[in-house]
Amino acid sequence: MATTTQVKPGRPAGLIQLSTLIQDRLVVLLPLAMAFGFIVGLTGNVSALKGAVLPLTFMLVLPMMVGMDIRKLFGKIDLRLHGATLALNFLVIPFVAFGLGLLAFPDSAWLRLGLLLAALLPTSGMTVSWTGMSKGNVPEAVRMTIAGLIGGALSVPIYVSAFLGKAIDLPASVVVTQIAVIVVLPLVMGFILRTIILRNIGEARFMGEVKPLLPGISTLGVLALVAVAIALKARGILSDPGMLWTSFWPTFLLYAINFALSSLVGRRFFKLPEAKALVFGTVLRNLSIALALLMGITGSQGGEAALIVTWGFVIQVQGAAWYVRFAERILGRQAASAGITEAEA
Numbered sequence: 294m295a296t297t298t299q300v301k302p303g304r305p306a307g308l309i310q311l312s313t314l315i316q317d318r319l320v321v322l323l324p325l326a327m328a329f330g331f332i333v334g335l336t337g338n339v340s341a342l343k344g345a346v347l348p349l350t351f352m353l354v355l356p357m358m359v360g361m362d363i364r365k366l367f368g369k370i371d372l373r374l375h376g377a378t379l380a381l382n383f384l385v386i387p388f389v390a391f392g393l394g395l396l397a398f399p400d401s402a403w404l405r406l407g408l409l410l411a412a413l414l415p416t417s418g419m420t421v422s423w424t425g426m427s428k429g430n431v432p433e434a435v436r437m438t439i440a441g442l443i444g445g446a447l448s449v450p451i452y453v454s455a456f457l458g459k460a461i462d463l464p465a466s467v468v469v470t471q472i473a474v475i476v477v478l479p480l481v482m483g484f485i486l487r488t489i490i491l492r493n494i495g496e497a498r499f500m501g502e503v504k505p506l507l508p509g510i511s512t513l514g515v516l517a518l519v520a521v522a523i524a525l526k527a528r529g530i531l532s533d534p535g536m537l538w539t540s541f542w543p544t545f546l547l548y549a550i551n552f553a554l555s556s557l558v559g560r561r562f563f564k565l566p567e568a569k570a571l572v573f574g575t576v577l578r579n580l581s582i583a584l585a586l587l588m589g590i591t592g593s594q595g596g597e598a599a600l601i602v603t604w605g606f607v608i609q610v611q612g613a614a615w616y617v618r619f620a621e622r623i624l625g626r627q628a629a630s631a632g633i634t635e636a637e638a
Contacts, residue, residue, distance in 0.1 A: 309505040319512060319610060320606075327523050330527065346521060346585075347474075352510065352514035353513075355486075357417075357507070358487075359487050363484060370436055375440065378441075378575055398543070403598050406590075409457070410587050411544070411601060411602050414445040415574065416442065416578075417578070418508055419577045424573045426617050427616075437574035475585050522599035540600040540604060555571055578609065580609070584602045587602060
């Protein structure tokens with residue numbers, strides 16, 4: 294693979310700055326997208342917006358897949374660390390989400406589905422970013438991201454069928470089809486596109502000019518899909534504004550429990566860099582794919598459940614930012630070394 298191509302300085306700087314700005318302002322932009330969708334939903338016929346769900350899904354998922362180097366999964370792996378991560382992600386947190394769903398939404402299987410999907414799709418680009426900022430083990434965080442995506446794709450049909458199969462008339466084939474369209478197809482397309490781009494411009498320009506743009510494009514897709522989800526449910530929200538709080542508190546509690554459990558495991562069994570990777574590899578969820586999958590499965594019925602995923606974006610960004618500041622204190626030790634930096638990934 295060519296790596297000698299020189300990056301042309303300054304050419305993509307403006308777009309990269311815009312991409313970074315969009316990501317950094319996500320907590321502000323999400324409420325604006327919600328407000329915009331709410332206004333649109335109240336002022337007109339929004340049924341045509343259902344047709345925008347699939348294109349927007351690709352807009353948010355495909356850039357994520359292009360930026361993912363799946364080869365990282367096959368490097369040297371800390372099996373103990375990944376075993377603990379997978380156990381928390383797929384044997385503990387889904388059951389916590391299911392229990393919270395029964396407690397918070399005993400009469401709404403669709404809301405329980407939203408909370409379950411938020412819990413079943415662990416790790417995203419944020420996992421790598423926040424692990425790097427906290428001086429954690431970034432190479433392992435990269436592998437967690439890839440393993441989490443694959444594990445989530447395999448586990449969603451199983452858990453949805455087991456936990457909600459009797460409450461929701463949702464054939465397993467529908468869930469499997471949506472996983473194929475929203476996860477597997479973009480993953481394959483992303484790998485092909487990444488290979489083509491690397492062959493044409495080289496790895497240096499890809500890493501310097503293309504990859505920094507991808508999260509911003511994906512975030513724009515998230516904002517647009519949030520607006521569509523809220524627009525489709527705007528009249529329902531107006532008739533029952535209490536659903537804003539109803540959808541917020543169980544989502545907040547899910548993250549609080551997740552942070553606590555992951556911190557306890559990291560503090561007890563792992564060194565500081567690995568403990569940080571464990572926390573960010575289990576607490577931060579791939580909410581972009583969760584939102585896309587939710588809308589693909591439920592259509593207009595997913596608008597209310599989409600509030601849960603939207604709150605998740607807000608909570609996990611703020612939660613990660615605070616956790617970075619107090620990670621050493623929470624994990625019970627001072628950083629004896631600088632850890633492993635993102636450049637080593």
